[in-house]
Amino acid sequence: RHKFWETQPVGQFKDVGDPSLPEGPIEPPTPLSEVKQEPYNLPNLYEWITCDMNSEDMCTEVYNLLTNNYVEDDENMFRFNYSKEFLRWALHPPGYFKSWHIGVRVKSSKKLVAFITGVPARIRARDAVVNMAEINFLCVHKKLRSKRLAPVMIKEVTRRVHLENIWQAAYTAGVVLPTPISTCQYWHRSLNPKKLIDVGFSRLGARMTMSRTIKLYKLPDSTATPGFRKMEPHDVPAVTRLLRNYLSQFLVAPDFDEDDVEHWLLPRDDVVDSYLVESPETHETTDFVSFYTLPSSILGNQNYSTLKAAYSYYNVSTKTPLLQLMNDTLIVTKRKDYDVFNALDVMQNESFLKELKFGPGDGKLHYYLYNYRINHVLRPSELGLVLL
Numbered sequence: 076r077h078k079f080w081e082t083q084p085v086g087q088f089k090d091v092g093d094p095s096l097p098e099g100p101i102e103p104p105t106p107l108s109e110v111k112q113e114p115y116n117l118p119n120l121y122e123w124i125t126c127d128m129n130s131e132d133m134c135t136e137v138y139n140l141l142t143n144n145y146v147e148d149d150e151n152m153f154r155f156n157y158s159k160e161f162l163r164w165a166l167h168p169p170g171y172f173k174s175w176h177i178g179v180r181v182k183s184s185k186k187l188v189a190f191i192t193g194v195p196a197r198i199r200a201r202d203a204v205v206n207m208a209e210i211n212f213l214c215v216h217k218k219l220r221s222k223r224l225a226p227v228m229i230k231e232v233t234r235r236v237h238l239e240n241i242w243q244a245a246y247t248a249g250v251v252l253p254t255p256i257s258t259c260q261y262w263h264r265s266l267n268p269k270k271l272i273d274v275g276f277s278r279l280g281a282r283m284t285m286s287r288t289i290k291l292y293k294l295p296d297s298t299a300t301p302g303f304r305k306m307e308p309h310d311v312p313a314v315t316r317l318l319r320n321y322l323s324q325f326l327v328a329p330d331f332d333e334d335d336v337e338h339w340l341l342p343r344d345d346v347v348d349s350y351l352v353e354s355p356e357t358h359e360t361t362d363f364v365s366f367y368t369l370p371s372s373i374l375g376n377q378n379y380s381t382l383k384a385a386y387s388y389y390n391v392s393t394k395t396p397l398l399q400l401m402n403d404t405l406i407v408t409k410r411k412d413y414d415v416f417n418a419l420d421v422m423q424n425e426s427f428l429k430e431l432k433f434g435p436g437d438g439k440l441h442y443y444l445y446n447y448r449i450n451h452v453l454r455p456s457e458l459g460l461v462l463l
């Protein structure tokens with residue numbers, strides 16, 4: 076059934092729920108000298124390239140490939156439209172390897188037709204902190220689909236990850252593969268319901284008028300929590316402490332140090348935003364929220380071309396109730412003119428989704444680990460990881 080995935084060191088369907096299998100690496104590392112030194116073969120018309128995302132031209136080529144060929148919803152109404160600035164951020168964390176940013180070109184025309192990336196991350200599974208690659212942005216041009224190019228892309232990124240002496244990976248996908256460590260769901264909070272209905276993202280509820288719907292989703296103009304403010308560079312140590320402590324409760328979560336927090340969480344315009352609560356009395360940092368910006372192209376609508384979406388990232392509440400923090404976050408995103416706020420049901424997100432008028436999306440997001448077995452399927456609330 077899965078001609079490629081059956082050959083890979085991943086949990087197989089026949090093994091799901093077998094408690095006799097040990098947790099941890101499925102295969103031991105091989106000596107680096109035994110890792111294949113040459114790239115995998117591509118069909119003759121194509122060639123591998125390593126993408127320098129600091130080059131404006133390269134970044135534009137990748138941006139164009141993804142803008143036209145990356146992930147769509149089931150009804151092909153929307154397609155992710157990651158910005159160039161976002162791609163640069165996502166691909167340049169501390170210790171990144173340029174060799175893990177992989178493209179495929181047509182030899183004759185030099186046209187970029189496929190892409191896959193990895194970035195290094197320390198991910199904790201129960202008590203073990205494991206050096207992993209986070210694999211993302213796998214994309215094959217629409218005209219080259221179903222030709223078994225994806226398995227070659229995956230084997231090549233795996234080879235290049237192995238060359239850095241890293242043997243595990245984490246990734247998410249909308250499709251079911253062998254085998255998810257967890258299956259999560261997106262929830263959507265309308266900020267601009269009229270536009271969302273006009274473009275077919277949402278539908279007018281039964282017995283609802285447009286004006287009642289607009290009223291239902293209305294938000295106050297200003298945030299409610301005293302001391303709620305944007306994160307600044309000097310906050311990195313306090314946020315790192317807060318986040319490390321918070322993430323320690325989940326079964327699978329990133330192991331962030333200060334350099335990671337500086338990269339992944341310091342605000343960057345239209346890429347990632349973070350806010351925290353600094354207690355007006357003690358000046359302690361007690362709570363934290365963050366979201367990233369990922370617009371979607373609206374396919375074939377006369378009036379609108381992009382949907383501006385914010386995605387919940389990492390949130391921590393110790394003093395301010397999470398519900399209130401997230402309501403303040405909705406207020407911030409509404410003020411910044413986002414159309415919708417999206418959140419997965421991971422971590423403690425379930426505790427605010429319904430109350431804050433999020434509705435469940437269709438389609439699931441499956442989380443996977445490569446060459447690492449977890450012995451039971453995690454509930455989304457046991458997962459402390461958000462991939463971009």
Ligand code: YNC
Pocket residue numbers: 076077078079080081144145146147208210211212213214215216219220221222223224225226229232233236237241242243244245246247248249250252445446
């Ligand atoms: C997918 N999303 O099952 P079997 S997510 C992994 N992730 O293999 P072909 C996928 N595998 O079942 P196409 C996959 N989608 O026969 C399909 N597959 O064993 C498997 N879409 O290959 C599939 N981006 O080339 C099958 O399929 C085999 O031409 C079929 O290409 C697939 O980034 C794709 O959704 C997704 O661009 C490239 O459809 C194409 O259809 C496309 O004939 C739109 O492939 C964009 C899209 C995927 C977003 C993502 C995470 C990717 C993770 C990859 C796995 C990483 C493993 C760890 C590696 C490092 C290890 C270390 C150490």
Ligand code: MG
Pocket residue numbers: 215219220221222223224225
């Ligand atoms: Mg293909």
